[in-house]
Amino acid sequence: METFIQQLVNGIVLGAVYALVALGYTMVYGILGLINFAHGEVVMIGALVALAVIKPLAAAGVPLGLLLPLGLLVAVCVCMALGAAIERIAYRPLRNAPRLAPLITAIGVSIVLQYSAVLIWGRTYHAYPELLPVTPMEFGGARISVAQIVIVVLAGAVMAALLWLVHRTRLGRAMRATAENPAVARLMGVNVDRVITATFVIGSALGAVAGVLVSVNYSVAHYQMGFMLGLKAFTAAVLGGIGNLAGAMVGGLLLGLIEAFGAGYIGDLTGGVFGSNYRDVFAFLVLVGVLIFRPSGLLGERVAERA
């Protein structure tokens, strides 16, 4: 039972981060029908930029409570610019090109980002300063840290803000209209190019927040962190139904839980043949399973293929 509650907590924390990153994928996919391969690297850059801001500030004696907000702010701004740049460089010129071309440019951009990070920050694992108390407290048999609570609350708040933006503002309406039918949205006077840029920018901002949060949680940041995280978040987006915001949130949470419980119980279930070192397999098994049995995802609508 203790394992259960513990893994539940771990799963929710992990899931919240996956959900944030998954939103970035799902927004871009919803509007362009393309996988933004460089999104995982944006998350990584967010984490490292925040660290680069936090470290000197901490050394200069800025109070602990201000470090996280400042780090987040700078990371979000940098990543927004990055998102806009990625769209401009890797996607816009190739909007009518063969489908594989933007995929390759996005892969190229993500390699450039990864190794720019190596050039700037090196290949070492960077210890994240303890911005929030990570010493756990006992809650009904589970150990929960303040950091974990903050992560879940912050991620929830950001997602609520996103939902508000998409469903209650003029820009959000334009985004939904463009996702549904760009040609008709343009008839309504929507500058579709600008909306697409906005989508990348917002998705990247969410990615930056996720990057900082995940680094705070594991107390470490590193140039390769974006890859696996991005892959799993994409899985979450597919699981929930790609293109669907609520789907990305549900999918993220679910994937976090599946992974936490999978890693927690696989040893017991298989009599020790498989250990928790197989945890990464779960994400992919889920992905493959979903795509084979319900390609539209949990919340996605079935799209009838029309001739």
Added chain:
Amino acid sequence: MSPRTKALLSTAGIGLLLAVLPFVAGGLFGAAWVRVLDFVLIYILLALGLNIVVGYAGLLDLGYVAFYAVGAYLYALFSSPHLTEHFPAIAAMFPGGLHGPLWLLLPAGALLAGVCGALLGAPTLRLRGDYLAIVTLGFGEIVRIFMNNLYAPVNVTNGAQGITQIDPLHLGPVNLGRGLEIGGLHVSSLHLYYYLFLALVLLIVVLSIRLEDSRIGRAWVAIREDEIAAKACGINTRNVKLLAFAMGASFGGVAGGLFAGFQQFVSPESFQLIDSIMILCMVVLGGMGHIPGVILGCIVLTVLPEAFRYGAGPIQNLLFGKVLVDPEALRMMLFGLTLVVVMLYRPAGLWPEPRRRQEMAER
């Protein structure tokens, strides 16, 4: 000169060039470059296999390296002491150790990889473009994770340590790992591998050309161009796609076997997503579906990073007197930039099919 003699002469010229290339490269730049050439040839084998899947049939496969791994591990397991060391039963059966012959292991690797391709393809091929890419990517990662972890409780792959002491490739009595004395002339191991790989590449090129210009090849291209119309033309798209997957995978299996014997060491390190991506980039960057383009892509993307590797450090030393930035990182960055720039300016690849080039020119 008649066109026939012309063609004959140019073939002879290219043949001669290919024959002396390793000596020229080795003489000018050192033995390391002969090794680079060997790798170019392995990559050409891989890329031509992926070209069938992506270039002809238009199926985006991001887990292709898994088939390469299957071929490599098959060869590694059956020509190294690993299995006899960890499984007494096998040791009892083969008291002299396992030394599978090349003529058996290469086709077996091709077959096994082909079967794996068909197994992977069967449930996934009805997915559309990007989804197929992600599922294959997921499969590739699953294979890698298993390679990494299948050492306990039963040690099959030896985990991240990989399998060592693999027999070098043998052709009959000739051990390619040793080199050969022909009338007092020593032909080094790297050169011997070069000729073996070259022969296989030529074979696979011929296979590819023949497939392309056949009923099956036309069906692949038809599916790439318009799947619904292909179905309406009576093509069983599922079977034909499966065939593409299996064919591509089997080329990968052959390349894997060669790689294992050439390196005499395999580990999951060599079979990561980035390797799948690298092979895909060779195909797309060179010119999907166009064999000369794909070969060019392999050469560019193998030689360029190597050149950066050898160039980045010394040039910095020369310019600044010291190594300012991590040469490896610089090399990868330039690689990434190359991908972006080439795709932006030549979305159909460096050397696309003449017809495609025509299409791009019309834009």
Added chain:
Amino acid sequence: MSVLLEACGVAKHFGGVHALKDVSLSIKQGEIYGLIGPNGAGKTTFFNVVTGLYAKDGGEVLFEGKPLPLGSPHAVNHAGLARTFQNIRLFGQMSALENVMVGCHPRTRAGVFGAVLRTRSTRVEEAAIRRRAEELLHYVGIAGRADELARNLSYGDQRRLEIARALATEPRLLALDEPAAGMNATETEALRTLIEGLRRDGLTVLLIEHDVKLVMGLCDRVAVLDHGELIIEDVPEVVQNHPQVIEAYLGDGSHPSPAEPKNTAPPPSLPRRAGEATNQPPNGGIGVEGGVRPLLTVTDLTVRYGGIAAVKDISFAVEEGEMVCLIGANGAGKTSTLKALAGMLPCGGEIHYAGARLDGHAGHERIGQGLALVPEGRGVFGRMSVAENLAMGAYHRRDGEVAADVDMIYELLPRLCERQGQLAGTLSGGEQQMLAIGRALMGRPRLLLLDEPSMGLAPIMVEKIFELIRAIAARGVAILLVEQNARLALETCSRGYVMESGRITLADSAANLAGDARVRAAYLGEAT
């Protein structure tokens, strides 16, 4: 004659929309069988079900007495039923010859090993495939273009190539989906000869076609679909005079229609430039009052898709507050014209609107200039509510009167008011059309472009939509209407243009056009 294909109670629905309801018909060996009906009647859906592209939701189809493997297009093809596509689906990167060679796939056998080893049998088969493909190209009359890429062929040749490719699969029944769409008179005539030749060579043909004249002249029997239901299946003479057909397909049959047998009039001379026709320079200034100055002047408009020109150098004008219609067959270039005006397609030529050049403006800027398009198929945002759809219509507006305009729309269309919170995708077709028009009005256009507003709607709904259009015109908004129901369009508008193969071939007052024998024959469905 024995029955070749028999459909029994075929049904198909998309979501809640019943595209086909219990359709039963039978095609006899060796006949040319026509399937007609208004746009959205379910013809293509029927076609797609029978050829295996869509899974059916009910019923059965027998082919030579055996059930067709519906849901599996290649198996249907193997059974002996080949098809072409309404929107031409060739393998663009392959040559014409290769396209036909692909068609030989189901009747040949070479596999991977044969291909790799180049065995004797493979080479023999390959040579036979090539020979057969060449013969078929010759048969359809494009042997000279064998090595050209399919995408570079002209429109008519692409249609022929598609037929050759379908023939290569050696079908018993050839199903053609609107083969004459977009063809000019000569091409259509050649097509007719080709189809007659096919029958002479023993093939059975199923033909979906909009060109009523072609269908009536060519087919042995004709079936009419309307709203997914079969109205009648009989010989052309009977079908043509069936009151329900006239009602459903040809619009209101009560309209007086004196027969005009003579059909030898020379082609009309066209107003070369709309500017000349109205004696008004293109930059005539903004004439808000009076309503006689041209609001829209189009000069030499050209639209191309790849190598194919869909609209060729057309010129026309719409005056302030005027109602003008654009009629013509499917594929004549009407929709392309509207899309070009709204900036959805790149085009050549000049568009002057309200005294300014419009063609330099990006698509999203044109609504701000006072020009709104209600696109074909409505284009409502199905996942957004009715109120949000209306808000999108006013997206470009920053003034404070948006709320007042919403109230005005609700007053005009009380149905929408009742459903303002509902997702647009759940509305009925007629309600969606109302919403699409209401949404366009939110942009306060001076010119409203309407593309096929009656498509797929029940007659009573069509009546309501046209009432709405008249009410809008009464408020002083100029209207340019593209409509398949030519009679209704001509009754509603004051002037009309007739388009054929991308050109305007007639321009006159609506009354004169409605009385013109050629218009009556081609678009009002009367026999000549």
